[in-house]
Amino acid sequence: MLISPALNAALREVRFDGDARLDTSGVRQAQAAAHTVPAADRMLHGPSERCAGTAGALGLRAEPEPALRGWDMGRWGGRRLAEVSGNEPEAVSAWLSDPSAAPHGGESLLELCARAGDWLDSTLRDAAGGGRVLAVVEPTVARAVLVHALDLPVPAFWRLDVPPLTLTELSGRSGRWNLRCGRPLSAGS
Template sequence: MTSRITLISPAMNRSLRETRFDDDGPLDASGTARAESAAGSLRAADRVLVSPTARCRDTASALGLTAVPEPELAGLDMGRWRGLTLDEVMGREPDAVTVWLTDPGAAPHGGESVRALCARAARWLDAAAEFEGRILAVVEQEMVRALAVTVLDAAGPAFWRLDVPPLTATDLSGRSGRWNLRLGRELGAAGC
């Protein structure tokens, strides 16, 4: 059986625009408009899931999707840095940011490490591979990166080398533990 999963990154909001660690804010007007314009461009799915964050739920809604919340697909828990911009954290804790960006096992913010996020992504992917049919999931950019790192069996630092633009589709397909990856197609593009 071949498993097919399409991951949709959320549309733009203030947190993304300001490089702010997720404050669970909603989409902004331009993000909502862009997602609404892409509604109907996705292939039908047998199962539609959504990360529990506001911007993912708002993106799913703007795309016209009826999605089931999936806690395992939550974004990276940023602990005490949640809601702060990267510049703010760099001003307060520059050494901690350096450690966080270079050591996948570090969680100086008191939340979840990149390694822990990747392990959670791998567990979810193993379970999703048992589902017969197409899965569509609206998830945070860091979850897309964690799943890509998992699929490629890449080292943890590769997590920081992957860019996931807002409102793009990433496809995973595979069987017997072997996965193929197609990154970052703009919604509305052929084959979504």
Template sequence: MTSRVTFISPATSRSLRQARFDDGGSIDDAGAARARAAAGSLPRAVRVVASPGVRCRETAAALGLRGEDAPGLAALDVGRWRGLTLDEVGAAEPEAVARWLADPASAPHGGESVQDVCARVGSWLDAAAESDGRTLAVVEPEVVRAAVVHALGMSAAAFWRLDVPPLTATELSGRAGRWNLRLGRPLDVPETIADL
């Protein structure tokens, strides 16, 4: 039995363009157009899930996917930093930001640590390994990072060293307790849309 999970990162949003911690805002028009254009490029799946956040649900809809919310794949909870830019938080709490970026067990914002999100997503991935066939999961970039950290048995300290561009596919396939990784395949988007 082989389980395959294709993680799709969401389309762009105003928050993403401003380096703002997710504020629950919608994807932007250009991101929605790119997602609609890429709708036919996804592999067939037996299951479709999405992070419960607005950006992921809207991206899934624009891709023509209907699935269920997966609370285990929710975005990293950044507590009181939600909706603020990294520059704003860095100016107000420089030591806290430095600690958060350096120590995966730290959660100075009152939310979830990187270590915690890696464990939560890892639990979801372990359960997904029991399913045969492909799962498409539209999730925030930090969820993709956490899945890769878990699948490869990496230290949570590697979390911030993984980049996940918008509307890319990261594929994990596994059996017998071992995952293989295919990173960051761009979704097929026609040239005219790609230039938006």
């Protein structure tokens, strides 16, 4: 089970995340949704401030997992998409159209999907006896996990939306995953 973190200023401003904390509104939204989080045998969170803050606001006793770090956007980290698009239109076009491109000096989309897939596969090996795993992860990591789990073509990554504070559930096993998409974690659930 994957939970996307609550909103923060970087998301509202359409920035390549960097490592921005939750703002007050994001903390309140996560706290209000805490009672809707499903039970799990193992709880993890990506190492970003936003993932850790969301896990904390949801009341989870989650461990940080380095393999669940957000997409490494290199020198674009923390910058607005509009700014980068205006200054480097060819680089942004290559990044959006070529899964192996990393004009920002960080991770390519192929590398992100491979890393997320390796984590999912290793989680299965580690939990061979069963058990539910819940992880608070950046939306890009959730999308990459889905590309791997469902054996989608890598460009499908760009067609998957993972809104803030939603639960994405995978069940089954490697090679045969079932997906339950984007159930909102909200006070009304």
